[in-house]
Amino acid sequence: MSDSKSTPSNVFNVDTVRALVELMKQHDLSEVDLREGDQKISLKRGSQAPIYAAPAPMPVAPMPQAAAPAPAAAPAASGGGEATAASDSHLVAIKSPMVGTFYLRPKPESDPFVRVGDHVSEDTVVCIIEAMKVFNDIKAEISGKVVKILVKNEEPVEYGQPMFMVDPQG
Structure with missing residues (x-):
């Protein structure tokens, strides 16, 4: 009898909390607040903060990589290799502004926002990134031809991760 009285008075039992934690993991939620009558529960996951903190050094890393292909090493190789490196050096990356899931199409049955060879302008939507069940249109922010x-589609992306390569001269 005491169990039947404790169940209605405590809506958020251990099984409910475990189910909420599992739901948070499945949907990558960082916080859940629920209220049932005069009872309230607030669950927060701390794993989200390191995800956002870790990518901060990533934009710094490409600068040394850009300096790494020394022109002295290219002539030692074949002339064709130098031409390839030079032809890719003017390409600009469209990078992810957030952590989330990358979608190339507005709907599964729709055509992609852009394809290789398409010309984009600064306000062209090139993809959608879903972050915490919010769908964010991502614009090119550069004019040119999509080359890569x-x-x-539907892969996770990190903050600062290159998603597209654009030839601004194309």
């Missing part, structure tokens, strides 16, 4: 799509 670096991420597959």
